[in-house]
Amino acid sequence: MLRARPGPMALSPGFPDPMTVVTRFAPSPTGSLHIGGARTALFNQLYARHTGGKFLLRIEDTDRERSTEANVQIILDGLSWLGVTPDAEPVFQFARADRHREAVAAMLANGGAYRDFTPPAEQDAERERARAEGRVVRSAWRDRDPSEAPPGAPHVVRLKAPLDGETVVDDLIKGQVTFQNRELDDLVVLRTDGSPTYNLAVVADDHDMGVTHVIRGDDHLNNAARQSLIYQALGWEVPAFAHLPLIHGPDGAKLSKRHGAQAVGEFADLGYLPEALRNYLARLGWGHGDDEIFSDSQAEAWFDVKDVVKAPARLDWAKLNHINQQYIREADNDRLTELTLAVHQGRGVQVSADRLASLPAVVALVKEGAQTTLQLADLTLFALKSRPLALDSKTQAQLGEETRERLARLRDRLTASKWEVPALEVEIRAFAEAEGIGIGKFGPALRGVLSGGAPAPDLASTLVSLGREEALGRIDDALSQVQ
RNA sequence: GGUCCCUUCGUCUAUCGGUUAGGACACCAGAUUUUCAUUCUGGGAAGAGGGGUUCGACUCCCCUAGGGACUGCCA
Structure with a gap:
C-alpha cells in the first residue's frame, strides 16, 4: 500500500504561454517500468526538447491497493538510468484528489455529470445487458431527480455524455479518429467512496499541469474520446493527442515475461548501455531516413511525433545487440x-x-x-584469473608431449623477447618458422595455457595484456603440471 | 459481441502518384584467420488479398482477411 504523500498542489495555472509545448509521462506504480512505457517517456522527452518545451512526470498512484512505494522508486530509477529526466519534480496524482473532487463538483453544478444511486449489483447487471445489446452503459438516474434518492444514499458520479453527435479525436499520429457519441458511455468519474477515477484525474491533472500534448500508448486511443467529453464538460481546452503504437514481443504477440526482459532495469542487468537503448527505442516506431546510429542531440533535432509510425513494432534483440555493440565501441x-x-x-x-x-x-x-x-x-x-589456472579439457587434450616440449622452447624464446605486441608477433612467427610448422600447431595450445580456455585476443596481445611475469608464469604452471 | 486502430523484405524502417521499391539488423556464400569475435566483398529477401480512382498506384477510396487495443467504482 502506498501512503499518501504530500505532493506539489500548486501547479502552473493553465497555459502560461500558449506557444510552449508541455508533454508528460504518466506511469502507474502498480508495476515496474515497462520497456514500452520507457519508450513513451523517451518520445515525450524528445518532443519536448525538439520544441523547446517542458517534459513532466506524473505518478498515477490512485490505485491504492496495487500502487507501491517500491514501484515508484523503480520507475524513477529506471527513467534516471535511461537518461529520461523530467524538467520538474514529479506530480503525485493521489495527492490531488481534492482538486479532482472539485472538478467533479463543477461538472455536477453545470449539468455535465449526475449522481447515480443504482446499487453496484444492479450496475453490473446493466453493464452486461448493455454489452449483450451492443450498446453503451447509461444509468436510469441520468434523467431522474436526485431528490428521489434517500438522503445520504451511496452513489457514484457519472459523466453525462451527449447521446448523439460525434466526437473527433485529432490525433497527431493516427489522424482524425471519429467516434459516435452514442458509443461513448457515461463513465464513472467519482466512486462511491468519493475517490476520483482515472479518466477524470487524468483530464484534471493534464489541464492543471498545462499539458499541451498528450503522447501515450495506443491503448488509450478510445479513452481520448471520452476524455475529450470530460474536457468539454469542464469547459477546458482539449490538448493535442498522439497515440503511440505498442511494442510487441519478437513473435508479434503482446510483450510478456516469456520474451525476456520487460522491465527497464532488466536491460541494465543484461549489459545494455542506456544511450544504446535510447537509440534503439527511438528507432522503434520512428525513423529519420537511413539514420540508424545517432546522438541524443540529433534525435532531439529530428524527432517529431507526427513522424511516428502507425503500426506496432516488435522488439528485436539482435538489432539491440548490434546497436549496443556500436555504443560499447565508442x-x-x-x-x-x-x-x-x-x-x-x-x-x-x-x-x-x-x-x-x-x-x-x-x-x-x-x-x-x-x-x-x-x-x-x-x-x-x-x-x-589467478594462477595456477585450471585448464579446460580442450586445452589439456592439446598438451601432448610434443606440444609441451614445443611450448617449453617457445617459452625460452619469449623470455628473451621485448614484451611488446610487434616484437612478440615476430617471435611467434619466427618460432613457427624455425620449427617448420604453422602457428596452428601450437597457437591454440598456447592460448589455452594462457587463458585457461576462456576466450582471449590474438596471442601477442594476450601475452602483453597479461604482462611478462604473469604470462610466463602461466606457461610454467601448465608445463609443470603432471600429465 | 460492439467501438476504434493497424497491415512494405524474417525484423526495424525509407518512399509521401511516376524509383531497377532504398538502408539497417538477421540470414547465406566467399575473403582474411592462432580460438571466439571483428573486418571486407557478394547474395537472396517485401508493398496481405480483391475491387475501384488515375495516363500511371506501395502511395488516394471501398471491401475482405489477419493482427491489436478498449469495452471496470484498474490505470
Whole structure:
C-alpha cells in the first residue's frame, strides 16, 4: 500500500504561454517500468526538447491497493538510468484528489455529470445487458431527480455524455479518429467512496499541469474520446493527442515475461548501455531516413511525433545487440572497465589487485567484439584469473608431449623477447618458422595455457595484456603440471 | 459481441502518384584467420488479398482477411 504523500498542489495555472509545448509521462506504480512505457517517456522527452518545451512526470498512484512505494522508486530509477529526466519534480496524482473532487463538483453544478444511486449489483447487471445489446452503459438516474434518492444514499458520479453527435479525436499520429457519441458511455468519474477515477484525474491533472500534448500508448486511443467529453464538460481546452503504437514481443504477440526482459532495469542487468537503448527505442516506431546510429542531440533535432509510425513494432534483440555493440565501441574505457568489473563481481569472480590492474587495457583491447557488458566480462575473464589456472579439457587434450616440449622452447624464446605486441608477433612467427610448422600447431595450445580456455585476443596481445611475469608464469604452471 | 486502430523484405524502417521499391539488423556464400569475435566483398529477401480512382498506384477510396487495443467504482 502506498501512503499518501504530500505532493506539489500548486501547479502552473493553465497555459502560461500558449506557444510552449508541455508533454508528460504518466506511469502507474502498480508495476515496474515497462520497456514500452520507457519508450513513451523517451518520445515525450524528445518532443519536448525538439520544441523547446517542458517534459513532466506524473505518478498515477490512485490505485491504492496495487500502487507501491517500491514501484515508484523503480520507475524513477529506471527513467534516471535511461537518461529520461523530467524538467520538474514529479506530480503525485493521489495527492490531488481534492482538486479532482472539485472538478467533479463543477461538472455536477453545470449539468455535465449526475449522481447515480443504482446499487453496484444492479450496475453490473446493466453493464452486461448493455454489452449483450451492443450498446453503451447509461444509468436510469441520468434523467431522474436526485431528490428521489434517500438522503445520504451511496452513489457514484457519472459523466453525462451527449447521446448523439460525434466526437473527433485529432490525433497527431493516427489522424482524425471519429467516434459516435452514442458509443461513448457515461463513465464513472467519482466512486462511491468519493475517490476520483482515472479518466477524470487524468483530464484534471493534464489541464492543471498545462499539458499541451498528450503522447501515450495506443491503448488509450478510445479513452481520448471520452476524455475529450470530460474536457468539454469542464469547459477546458482539449490538448493535442498522439497515440503511440505498442511494442510487441519478437513473435508479434503482446510483450510478456516469456520474451525476456520487460522491465527497464532488466536491460541494465543484461549489459545494455542506456544511450544504446535510447537509440534503439527511438528507432522503434520512428525513423529519420537511413539514420540508424545517432546522438541524443540529433534525435532531439529530428524527432517529431507526427513522424511516428502507425503500426506496432516488435522488439528485436539482435538489432539491440548490434546497436549496443556500436555504443560499447565508442564508450569510455574507464566506464566500461567499471561496468565490466561489476559483472565479474556479480558472478562471484575473485580478482586480485594485481590482475585488476590489467583490466582497463584488456577492456580496451576486446571491446570491439562485445555486444553487451556481459560479453565484455566473458572476453576479459582470461586476464582476471589467478594462477595456477585450471585448464579446460580442450586445452589439456592439446598438451601432448610434443606440444609441451614445443611450448617449453617457445617459452625460452619469449623470455628473451621485448614484451611488446610487434616484437612478440615476430617471435611467434619466427618460432613457427624455425620449427617448420604453422602457428596452428601450437597457437591454440598456447592460448589455452594462457587463458585457461576462456576466450582471449590474438596471442601477442594476450601475452602483453597479461604482462611478462604473469604470462610466463602461466606457461610454467601448465608445463609443470603432471600429465 | 460492439467501438476504434493497424497491415512494405524474417525484423526495424525509407518512399509521401511516376524509383531497377532504398538502408539497417538477421540470414547465406566467399575473403582474411592462432580460438571466439571483428573486418571486407557478394547474395537472396517485401508493398496481405480483391475491387475501384488515375495516363500511371506501395502511395488516394471501398471491401475482405489477419493482427491489436478498449469495452471496470484498474490505470
